[in-house]
Amino acid sequence: MSLLEVKKLTKNFGGLSAISNVHLELKENELVGLIGPNGAGKTTLFNLLTGVYQPTEGTIEIETNGQKESVIGKKTYTITDMGFGRTFQNIRLFINLTVLDHVLIAMHSKSKIGTLKSVLRLPSYYASEAKMKKEAVELLKLFSLENKQEELAKNLPYGEQRRLEIVRALATKPKVLFLDEPAAGMNPQETADLTDLIRQIQKDFKITILLIEHDMSLVMNVCERIYVLEYGRMIAHGTPEEIKGNKQVIKAYLGGE
Amino acid sequence: MKLINKTTIGWLVVAIAGFLLLQLAVTTGIISAYYEITLVTILINIILAVGLNLIIGFSGQFSLGHAGFMAIGAYTAGIITKYFPTYTGLFLGILAGVILTSIVALIVGIPTLRLKGDYLAIATLGVAEIIRIVIVNMQSVTNGAAGLSGIPYLSKWPLIYVFTVLTILLVANYTQSSPGRATIAIREDEIAAESMGVNTTKYKTIAFILGAATAAIGGALHASYFSVIRPGDFTFNKSVDVLIIVVFGGIGSITGSVVAAILLGFLNVFLQPFGALRMIIYALALIGIMIFKPSGLLGNKEFTVSGLLRLFNRKSAQGEG
Numbered sequence: 228m229s230l231l232e233v234k235k236l237t238k239n240f241g242g243l244s245a246i247s248n249v250h251l252e253l254k255e256n257e258l259v260g261l262i263g264p265n266g267a268g269k270t271t272l273f274n275l276l277t278g279v280y281q282p283t284e285g286t287i288e289i290e291t292n293g294q295k296e297s298v299i300g301k302k303t304y305t306i307t308d309m310g311f312g313r314t315f316q317n318i319r320l321f322i323n324l325t326v327l328d329h330v331l332i333a334m335h336s337k338s339k340i341g342t343l344k345s346v347l348r349l350p351s352y353y354a355s356e357a358k359m360k361k362e363a364v365e366l367l368k369l370f371s372l373e374n375k376q377e378e379l380a381k382n383l384p385y386g387e388q389r390r391l392e393i394v395r396a397l398a399t400k401p402k403v404l405f406l407d408e409p410a411a412g413m414n415p416q417e418t419a420d421l422t423d424l425i426r427q428i429q430k431d432f433k434i435t436i437l438l439i440e441h442d443m444s445l446v447m448n449v450c451e452r453i454y455v456l457e458y459g460r461m462i463a464h465g466t467p468e469e470i471k472g473n474k475q476v477i478k479a480y481l482g483g484e
Numbered sequence: 485m486k487l488i489n490k491t492t493i494g495w496l497v498v499a500i501a502g503f504l505l506l507q508l509a510v511t512t513g514i515i516s517a518y519y520e521i522t523l524v525t526i527l528i529n530i531i532l533a534v535g536l537n538l539i540i541g542f543s544g545q546f547s548l549g550h551a552g553f554m555a556i557g558a559y560t561a562g563i564i565t566k567y568f569p570t571y572t573g574l575f576l577g578i579l580a581g582v583i584l585t586s587i588v589a590l591i592v593g594i595p596t597l598r599l600k601g602d603y604l605a606i607a608t609l610g611v612a613e614i615i616r617i618v619i620v621n622m623q624s625v626t627n628g629a630a631g632l633s634g635i636p637y638l639s640k641w642p643l644i645y646v647f648t649v650l651t652i653l654l655v656a657n658y659t660q661s662s663p664g665r666a667t668i669a670i671r672e673d674e675i676a677a678e679s680m681g682v683n684t685t686k687y688k689t690i691a692f693i694l695g696a697a698t699a700a701i702g703g704a705l706h707a708s709y710f711s712v713i714r715p716g717d718f719t720f721n722k723s724v725d726v727l728i729i730v731v732f733g734g735i736g737s738i739t740g741s742v743v744a745a746i747l748l749g750f751l752n753v754f755l756q757p758f759g760a761l762r763m764i765i766y767a768l769a770l771i772g773i774m775i776f777k778p779s780g781l782l783g784n785k786e787f788t789v790s791g792l793l794r795l796f797n798r799k800s801a802q803g804e805g
Contacts, residue, residue, distance in 0.1 A: 277679060307681035315679075321672035323784065324665075332669045335662045336681030342690055345661030346654055356662065399681050 229290065230255050230435055231276075231403055236285035238268075238275055238459075245271045246459045249285070253403060258429050258436045260450035262443075262470075264479055267456040269439045270316055273405050277313050278303040289402070308336055312401030314392040316408045316439075322381040326372055329380060329391055330363040333398035363398065369431070370394050370424075386417045390424070397428065403435045404428070410442045418445055425449050447471070455479065494789030499649045506645065519753070524641050524709050526749035527648045528702045533729040533741035534655050535698030540727075541736035541784070542659050543691035544671030545597060546605045548723050550699050552612030555619060555718035556588060557581035557700025558707040559626055562635045565708055569636035574708055581700040588615070589696035593689045612723060620715045631714030632707070639708040647705060651698050656738055658694060667691050671736075732773055734780030739787040744780070 233251035237244065246268045253259055263269050274280045276287060278301055288295045289309055298306050321329060338359055344352050367373045370390055375383065380391060389409055396404055406425070410418045422445055429436055440446045446453065447467045455463040455470060457479040463470060470476055506523065509515045515523055532550060539547045561577030568576065596607040619626045626632065639647075658664045667687045669677035678684050707713045729748060733740030751769060755762040773781065 279675070279679075302683075303678040304681050304683045307679060313679055315676065319673050319676040321669050321676065323672060324668065328665055328668075331662065332665050332677070332682065333680040335666045336683070338662055340662040342658070342663045345663050346657045346694075348657055352661070359662065395680060 229253060231290070232286075232288045232295070233276070234286045234288075236272075236275060236287065237283045238271060238280060239283045244459050246275065246282075249456075249459075249461050251454060251461070253435050253437060256429065256433050256435060258425070258438065258449055258451050260446040260453040260467075261437060261439045261456065262441070262446055262453060263456035266458075268459040269456055270407060271459075272456070273313065273407055273439065276306075276405065277311055278306040304336065307399050307401075310400075310402035311405065312396035312399045312403070313405040314389075314396050314407055314409060316411065318388050318392055320380040320388060320391060320395075323379060325377050325379055326367065326383070326391055327360070327363055327376040329395045330366055330398045331359060333395045334359055334363060337400060366394060366398055386413060386420075389413070389421070393424070393428070397432065401434060403437060406436060406438045406440075408439050408441065410440055410445050413442075418442055421445065422448055490793060491789050494793065498789065503642070503645055506641070510641070520641060522749055522753050524644055526745055527641070527644045528706050528709075529726070529729055529745040529749065530648050530742050531651045531698055531702040531705070532726045533733070533745050534652055534738055535695040535702070536726050537730045537733075537736070537738060537741045538655050538659065538691050538698070539695035540730055541734075542664065542671060543667045543688050544674075545688055545692065546601060547608040547692070547695070548605045548720070548727065549592075549608030549612040549615075550695075550726050551718040551720065551722035552608075552615035553585045553589065553696040553699035554703035554706070554722065555612075555615055555715070556585045557703030558713045558718070559619060559632065559703075560584050560700070561704030562632045562707040562713055563625065565636050565638060566632070566634065569638070571638060573636075574638045574704075577708070578701060578704040581704045582697045585696050585700035586693050589693045590689065593692040594685070597685065597688045597692060609720060609723070612718075612720070616715050616718055619718075626715075629715060631712060631716070633712045635707050635711045635713070637708065637711050639705045644705050644709065647701055651701060652738060652742070655694070655698065658691075659738070663687060663690065668736075728770060730780075732770065732780055734782040734784060736784035737780065737782040737786055739785070740780055740782035743782065747781075 229252045231251070231253040233249060236246055236249040238246040249272065261269055261272070271280065275282050278298060282299060287298045289298055289311070291309065296309065298309060298311070321332065338355060340352065340355050364373055364376065367376060372387065372391065372394065375387070380388065383391060393406065393409065409425070410421050413421060425436065425438070426449055428434070438446065438450060450467060453465065453467055453470045454461055455476050462475045462479060463473045465473070506515070510520065532554065536547065536550050539545055557578070560581035561574065564577035564580055565573045567573070592611050596604060596611070599607055620629050659668065666677070666682045667690070669680065669682055670684050670687060674684055729744045730741055732748060733742070733744030751766060755765055758765060
């Protein structure tokens with residue numbers, strides 16, 4: 228059964244069709260890649276899936292408790308609550324906040340700590356706050372960031388900032404994790420570490436991952452299936468081996484007659 | 485975590501020590517009746533600035549409507565205490581002012597908080613002006629432009645001190661909690677915050693309402709201390725006065741707002757003899773701070789008892805080592 232189903236998705240910006248008639252399907256605990264040349268509409272597709280943009284046409288449905296639920300028309304934070312976590316192509320951390328704060332903020336919507344309870348510091352406030360902190364530290368440990376809890380995000384090295392973005396997205400307890408070019412700007416060693424990290428996340432958290440990436444070594448290495456976008460259209464779909472040999476994909480990347 | 489721990493006791497000690505110090509200064513005559521006005525002005529400015537800092541510094545929404553919310557609190561408490569010139573009347577007045585202001589802030593906040601930056605500033609400025617003009621025109625209730633006079637003098641400085649402490653506690657508790665962190669995330673990056681499941685509209689509105697409610701408390705205490713309020717007390721200039729304190733102290737620092745309110749209060753007193761030069765020196769001081777410390781006196785740092793304890797522990801550890 229598919230966890231996420233996208234059908235006939237279209238997004239027009241004025242006369243420009245950024246995404247047209249796209250189909251996409253993600254199954255449980257799958258690692259799927261989304262590739263395409265610059266400007267193909269990959270990030271636009273992410274923004275449609277997470278409610279930043281509203282589609283012109285088409286459906287996006289997520290499976291919750293055996294029921295299909297449409298995410299169209301919902302606010303981004305509701306969609307996050309339904310189980311979509313994401314990272315950003317250009318890192319968007321809360322630069323003046325600590326590493327621990329990032330995780331706590333992401334955990335907030337599921338924590339159900341009310342404003343009144345917090346302001347009046349009712350006894351249950353301390354209990355839920357302590358529980359949240361404990362969970363947050365445990366999550367940071369998994370990504371060996373626990374020693375940097377009190378560090379401000381802006382003081383982290385680049386690779387760790389990228390990792391923190393992933394941790395923060397995971398803290399929202401997603402069913403599907405969208406990673407938008409997590410290897411951008413990384414050196415080969417960092418990319419190799421990231422490859423292991425993504426595999427580990429898929430294994431440990433039992434979630435589905437949709438990965439946008441330009442680094443072919445990473446995509447071909449970790450993804451079970453790959454979708455290829457060009458000019459807003461899905462031109463190919465298949466296993467890494469199939470994609471490597473696909474004439475249309477080679478043409479999209481390298482040009483041809 | 486226990487309710488009674490080192491940090492809470494520490495803060496209690498700070499609050500009580502502050503009170504005793506002021507009490508001592510008043511009884512020994514260091515703070516004369518004249519300087520008591522300065523003291524009260526400083527305390528009320530702290531309430532206003534801390535509340536505005538919650539809106540500007542923590543939720544990142546630029547509001548220029550603080551004087552309007554202060555006016556609602558002042559007039560509500562003023563009118564109610566005129567009918568019930570008792571402490572019960574005063575508390576009822578403050579409560580009614582807070583509730584009324586919160587409702588107005590909610591109604592105003594939902595549409596205007598969709599705006600950003602300058603647009604929001606203009607919209608909130610407009611709201612404050614509308615509130616003031618409504619007060620001027622509600623002749624039968626508010627006595628129009630002439631203002632309300634003869635409001636019973638109920639809030640002596642110790643009461644105002646207590647409210648100042650409570651306001652700081654309210655804002656500090658909020659900002660250092662899970663909803664507060666969500667609010668700060670909006671300031672840092674609204675898109676990222678929303679993608680992390682933060683209901684941005686909700687937390688912007690909550691911060692706006694809490695800030696407006698504290699302005700109402702400040703206004704109510706102002707009315708019942710000075711006995712006279714006029715619509716002219718709550719113009720754009722008042723909002724800017726409070727904004728200056730927030731910016732001077734550091735946007736996003738509660739401690740900064742407190743320190744700045746005190747420093748600017750003192751500066752005002754010391755500059756009294758200079759007459760017309762006063763405003764020039766005051767302005768120069770502000771320009772100076774903007775040049776040499778653009779993030780304000782304290783940036784976004786806070787004074788914390790746990791930080792102080794850590795410092796002591798480190799010092800004693802060094803001593804032993």
